[in-house]
Structures are given as structure tokens and as C-alpha cells.
Amino acid sequence: MRKAGLSIIAALALSGAALAEGTGIADTPGPNLVLEVGGSTTGQIVIDLLPDVAPKHVDQITALAREGAYDDVVFHRVIEGFMAQTGDVQFGKRGGDTQLAGMGGSNRPDLPAEFSNRSFVRGMVGMARSQNPDSANSQFFIMFDAAPHLDGQYTIVGHVLDGMQVVDALAKGNPAANGLVADPDYIVSATVVE
Incomplete structure (x- = not known):
């Protein structure tokens, strides 16, 4: 009886929300941020944004994407087994001098932290x-892998719904240079899908 009950619960959980590819995290209503990636690897990364967890941060990301601010921005810091960082719309544009990538932001104000109990x-x-x-x-x-030391220290805004194979294939940075990538992959375009 217990086994059958667990099977029914699992089936109900899966029918209510598909699990994100490669992460095991349930899909939410979104919106989704769709990144077309170019460079040494190509493909699409679909990020399920979580406005119920970080509404101000999701609003900022979606506004920047709709403005085209993320287009041609490089993945400037990629540390194998840890994470891939992008989104510096000030200093991270492909084709320009990206030596300061990671130091800039946008013309919008900085945001107050929206920490959550998510991992x-x-x-x-x-x-x-x-x-x-x-x-x-x-x-x-x-994130390439779990990093519990970040929990409650950084705002979580979403999770990859599809395209982890693209994330995994991103050009890795130099570990001695804190993951700085010499010839970085980049966001060709970022769009928001409701």
C-alpha cells in the first residue's frame, strides 16, 4: 500500500509540473528567459524565472532583455564545476574591450537582496x-554543480529549464585568473517568453 501511495504522489507531482532537463527542478509559470548562445558552442538556454522568489530582480532582468541589453554580452567568468557568469551589459559586450567585464552593471539602479530558502x-x-x-x-x-555555501548569500532568480548541455559546453576560464575566459562564448540574443 505504501509503495502504491508513493507512486501516485510521484505521478501527481510530475503531472502538475514537468521537471527541468538536467536539474530535476520543477517548471513554474515563468516567464522564461531564452538565451541564444554563440561562439565555441551554440544553442539555446531556457531559464525559468521565479518572480515569486525574487520579483524585483526578475523585473530588472526581463526589462534589460526586452531592451536588448543582454545581446552580445559575453560569459566572462566560467569556472569548471562551479558556475558560468554573464550579464555585464556595461563592460561585457563582445567585440569591445572586455577587460573590465564583471565590474559593471546597467543604467538601472542596484537592487536590494531578495534572499530565499532555495538552494x-x-x-x-x-x-x-x-x-x-x-x-x-x-x-x-x-550553476554547474551544487554550491551550498552560496545559499542565503545571493539572490536566486531562476533555474535552467532546457539547455544545460549548452551551459556545460561553454568555454571555461583560467582557474589561476578566477575563471576569466580568454575567448568567451556570448549571448547572441536574450528574449522573454511569457
């Missing part, structure tokens, strides 16, 4: 920030 597991997307918890702006990172 940084494979496929989770968080907002990059400086030492100040209320300094997130436009940059975000995608």
Missing part, C-alpha cells in the same frame, strides 16, 4: 553582486 544546485541561476548584498544589477550566473 544553489545544478542549473540554478543567481544574481552576481559585490561585497554589498544590495548591489546586484544585471549580472547573473548559472
Whole structure:
């Protein structure tokens, strides 16, 4: 009886929300951020954004995507087994001088932290920030693996719904240079799908 009950519960959970590819996290109503990736790897990364968890951060990301601010922005910091960081719309544009990538933001104000009880597991997307918890702006990172030391320290804004194979294939950075990528892959375009 117990086994049958667990099977029914599992079936109901899966029927209510599909599990995200490669992460095991349930899909939500979104919106979704769709990143077309170019460079040494190509493909699409679909991020299920979580406005119920971080409404101000999701509003900022979707506004920047709709403005085209993320288009041609590089994955400037990619650390194997940890995370891939992008979103510096000020200094991270492909074709320009990206030496300062990771130091900039956007013309929008920094955001107050929206920490949650969610965990940084494979496929989770968080907002990059400086030492100040209320300094997130436009940059975000995608986890290659779990990093529980980040839990409650960085705002979680979503998770990869599809395209983890693209994330895994991103050009990796130099470990001695904190993951700085010499010839980075980039976001060809970022769109929001409701």
C-alpha cells in the first residue's frame, strides 16, 4: 500500500509540473528567459524565472532583455564545476574591450537582496553582486554543480529549464585568473517568453 501511495504522489507531482532537463527542478509559470548562445558552442538556454522568489530582480532582468541589453554580452567568468557568469551589459559586450567585464552593471539602479530558502544546485541561476548584498544589477550566473555555501548569500532568480548541455559546453576560464575566459562564448540574443 505504501509503495502504491508513493507512486501516485510521484505521478501527481510530475503531472502538475514537468521537471527541468538536467536539474530535476520543477517548471513554474515563468516567464522564461531564452538565451541564444554563440561562439565555441551554440544553442539555446531556457531559464525559468521565479518572480515569486525574487520579483524585483526578475523585473530588472526581463526589462534589460526586452531592451536588448543582454545581446552580445559575453560569459566572462566560467569556472569548471562551479558556475558560468554573464550579464555585464556595461563592460561585457563582445567585440569591445572586455577587460573590465564583471565590474559593471546597467543604467538601472542596484537592487536590494531578495534572499530565499532555495538552494544553489545544478542549473540554478543567481544574481552576481559585490561585497554589498544590495548591489546586484544585471549580472547573473548559472550553476554547474551544487554550491551550498552560496545559499542565503545571493539572490536566486531562476533555474535552467532546457539547455544545460549548452551551459556545460561553454568555454571555461583560467582557474589561476578566477575563471576569466580568454575567448568567451556570448549571448547572441536574450528574449522573454511569457
